[in-house]
Amino acid sequence: MTLLQTHNLNKHFGGLHVTADVNFSLERGKIHCLIGPNGAGKSTFFRLLLGEYPPSSGTIVFDEKDITRLKPFQRINQGISVKFQVPGIFGALSTRQNLQIALQHRLDSRDLDLEVERLLEFLQLTEAADQQAGNLSHGMKQWLEIGMAISLKPKLLLLDEPTAGMSPDETFRTGEIVKQLNAQGMTVLAVEHDMAFVRQVADRVSVLHFGRIFAEGTIDEIVADERVAAIYLGQSHE
Numbered sequence: 001m002t003l004l005q006t007h008n009l010n011k012h013f014g015g016l017h018v019t020a021d022v023n024f025s026l027e028r029g030k031i032h033c034l035i036g037p038n039g040a041g042k043s044t045f046f047r048l049l050l051g052e053y054p055p056s057s058g059t060i061v062f063d064e065k066d067i068t069r070l071k072p073f074q075r076i077n078q079g080i081s082v083k084f085q086v087p088g089i090f091g092a093l094s095t096r097q098n099l100q101i102a103l104q105h106r107l108d109s110r111d112l113d114l115e116v117e118r119l120l121e122f123l124q125l126t127e128a129a130d131q132q133a134g135n136l137s138h139g140m141k142q143w144l145e146i147g148m149a150i151s152l153k154p155k156l157l158l159l160d161e162p163t164a165g166m167s168p169d170e171t172f173r174t175g176e177i178v179k180q181l182n183a184q185g186m187t188v189l190a191v192e193h194d195m196a197f198v199r200q201v202a203d204r205v206s207v208l209h210f211g212r213i214f215a216e217g218t219i220d221e222i223v224a225d226e227r228v229a230a231i232y233l234g235q236s237h238e
């Protein structure tokens with residue numbers, strides 16, 4: 001069943017056609033990765049989904065509702081959450097306090113304490129619970145940010161290059177976190193350049209090129225597609 005669908009979605013910036021007739025479909029319960037060369041329009045597509053940009057034309061349907069005209073906070077209320085590349089954590093507060101702030105919108109004190117401890121363990125951050133978040137390693141900051149993004153129990157988690165700047169070990173650990181969230185029922189859409197991560201997690205992959213969906217399939221189908229290889233020529237991705 002489809003959770004998110006765009007119909008002929010377009011975004012122009014002056015004469016520049018950055019999102020071009022995108023008909024994208026995301027199945028409920030799946031992990032879907034969006035890849036494409038630099039400047040392909042991946043970030044713009046994300047911003048359209050989040051309501052940060054109004055589309056020039058076309059519609060976005062989420063969970064059977066037309067959300068095209070909803071504001072970002074209204075989309076969050078519908079069950080969409082996002083983790084951006086630049087962490088939005090509070091660096092002066094501890095890891096635990098960051099999670100408390102994120103969770104206090106949904107839970108009251110006893111449930112909140114239990115959920116904070118559960119999340120710390122899930123993210124393997126228990127030992128860093130009382131450390132200042134600003135002093136955490138790059139990977140730990142990203143995992144804390146994922147913890148904050150899932151605090152509202154979204155139906156759809158959007159991840160913008162979740163492994164950027166990570167070591168291979170951190171990347172693998174991030175993939176495991178994403179797979180565990182998915183096993184708990186969360187649908188995930190990730191923009192990602194790291195093909196090891198894409199191979200580790202993705203049920204389905206879409207390739208954007210010049211704002212259009214250029215190819216779609218499993219990771220094996222995408223890697224075997226000579227047209228996809230051609231648009232990446234000169235860039236090392238696997």
Ligand SMILES: Nc1ncnc2c1ncn2[C@@H]1O[C@H](COP(=O)(O)OP(=O)(O)OP(=O)(O)O)[C@@H](O)[C@H]1O
Pocket residue numbers: 013016018036037038039040041042043044045
């Ligand atoms: N607000 C804007 N105004 C004008 N042009 C924009 C704007 N945002 C993006 N663009 C242009 O749209 C194109 C696609 O940009 P976008 O950031 O969506 O690509 P991307 O696939 O996310 O790239 P990257 O992988 O490098 O992050 C680029 O040519 C960019 O310069």
